[in-house]
Amino acid sequence: MDGRTLIPVDQFVLKVHSRCDLACDHCYVYESIDQSWRGRPVAISFDVVSQTAMRIAEHVKTHDLERVEIVLHGGEPLLAGVAGLRAVLVELERTLGGLCRLDVKVHTNGVLLNEEFCELFDEYGVGVGISIDGDRAANDRHRNYRDGRSSYDAVIRAISLLASDRFRHLYSGLLATIDVANDPVRVYESLLELAPPRLDLLLPHATWDAPPPRSAVTGTEYADWLIPIFDRWQADGFPVRIRTFDSIIATLVGGNSGTEALGLAPVSMVVVETDGSYEQADSLKVAYDGAPSTGLDVFTHSLDSVLDHQGIAARQRGIADLSPTCQQCPVVSSCGGGMYAHRYKSGSDFDNPSVYCADLIKLIGHIAECLPHVATIAEGTRHTVSDDALAELAVGLGGENAIAQLIQAQRSLRRDLLAAVYQLGLAAPPVARTVKDGLRAAWQVLAQADDDSPGAVETVLGHPYMRVWAVRCIGRLRRLERLGRADDMEHEAEILASDLGHLAAIATAVAIRGQARAVLTVPVIGGSVHLPGLGRLVVGPGDEALADLEVDADWVRVRLGAGTWRLWRPRVLAGEAFAAEPFAAEPCQAQGVLDAVGGGLQPVWEPVRALTAPGIRVALEDTDPYRDCHQWPASPRLTDEEFAEWQRGFVLAWRETQTHHPAYAPALAAGLTTLMPMAAVPTGSNVSAAARHGFGAIGAALPADPVALALLLMHEFQHVKLGAVLDLYDLFDLDDKRLYHAPWRNDPRPLEGLLQGTYAHLAVSEFWRVRAGLGEYDQAEAAEQYERWRAHTATAIETLANSDSLTPLGMRFASQMRVAIAAHGPRP
């Protein structure tokens, strides 16, 4: 063996046609040393497709692959025609469809792309990437027909078709080959105008024997060309993903580049030529004649045989296979020695730095310098919890300091989620342009406020249901990606429009708290305009799906249809309830809208109210549109009387906690931010729930007995704490899908459910232990409850400990729970 960990192939470049209708003079297929295309069939045959699909299926089964990516490539793949490509797609789907997720893309010069092709790609969910080098001047420098005619207009037509509402979900991105003679910023701007979801800026393939064209004598012309684009990209707020830069940034923070051109990650890609030959990466064609060849083919050899080929093996060995110069270089983890082909030199073969070495060093250094905060991630700034704090948590408690450490991690997670929603939303082709414009406007407000009033951002992002919202958006956006077909996407995209629009509501809440100016459009959900953490403006049922909000130093103006109202900002911040004031500029229209949408009622501002008791203040959240994420349904907005009942119950429950369960009070005071009233259940049982994504929140129907409320809070907050610990650490093997007996339930539970229940019942046991020792309660009943919960908890701890699925940290956590339950002692 060669000492490497074998990486299965999961990306296949399938050459469906070996000729091209353009004659680009920088093409590595036809214009480089390797001329093997001349001896190959013009188009792939059905036998080759069928045999290739069979080989991939065999490989998927052997290595249990969940997903493979197949890129239909050429020459120019569209020369295979609609019928030819349909035959390929049918065969791939037939053989692989039920085995794994099949992600098919086509990479084309675009000149033949028409509706018929797009309909075929829609039918099979094929993403389309197009090559274009920039504006007309840049593109015409190389990308022309054989007779010298420009391909620019035909390519632009193709991109316009792809960017249309009907087909934009197929639009994968644009690829441009760099020519340093072009103006870099002009190239960037012209490509951006084509609204691609992704951009790739490719270094022209070159070797030390055939070095790249350089227009000056600095030796870093390619870095000097890319750096102005990076600077502009950063100044623009990273409006599109650019793979070259993304790859470098990913490696700077210790991740994989996601491309064979950079980084040390093993390459897991194979090319299948039109005759069924397996080849290494196409780019090797620039090294020497026959360089990509493996001598293997789909008819005779499995893909595992290909993995044994020395050229493939060399690209899976990471740093060990790089030249000594590269191995000692400080940026090697980012550049990975550059693209394999670019290292070639006669005599020393690939045992050299890249011919772009100086460019890569300069570019990587520049990016690291421009993103000083990002670079700190690579220095190991990870969230930690002190051993003392984790031990406190494991015995069921956790003081202010322990909870603070969990809260800090939640802050990071929420910023991650926020940025991910924004980026996924912008990158999703089916999301309407107006929705994306709304995302951009909201992000601008948030990013500015993050500089000017970070406390406001932190407060709003700290709202428990912000994470629920973000997770819902990300789930839907990822589902949208998987759907792949227009019809399926339409409904999903409509729902998403409102969810993504909520980012503007978040930004507006930040602006109000941070005293910033903002003009944003927010969704009207359930007849209300929602401002998370602050409250909602009830506008009543109506047809308007969106409201325009303008925030300034004193007012929040709300325009809905033809009507406008305003809210005085200090009153919003003070948590007052009040009727919105029709805005004087348009009194008649406003009245008309009021009559139309509200039956003459004036919109009313309903604030989030706070429950207070000595040493604790908790929001009673009955307005947030994402609060209904617990096991039982949320209650509608509470009346003033109902709120007063909650306040009375809360004070008594908190007194009970402080008096009889003081060890649990500090964690609640530090971490419980929100109570979400639930609708009472018909049976009259007390119901309460925590939600994994709603850190800081507990949902409950108000029990008649405040002592019961104290128990509910203690119990549910255990789930909140443990959920936050599980966000940080693996306490058990996530792959353990077995179900376990939980003594308090009839149905078996997954391991996490058992762990959650056990941890929560530590508090329940403690609660009853104390109650059983008090004279003011039915002691026999309390003692019985205590005996039951202590025994259940102790049994469940042993089930966990004997599961063989706990990690070392999980085992330690379980032993500390065991110590805690043992300390509860026998029945009083």
Added chain:
Amino acid sequence: MVPTEELPPTHASAMADVRNIPLAEMLALGLDVLGRTIDRVLADPSANSVPVAAFQSSI
């Protein structure tokens, strides 16, 4: 010499601390990087079906 106080041992998690990265700079991270933290949270099947814990009191 000033004696150095020994810090209590800590448990490092896989979650990057991004609290001090300005939101504007967060976007440079791209989804591949952000996804490392997010996938961990979203991958948990019980976390995906949002309600994971519920209690019916018999009190």
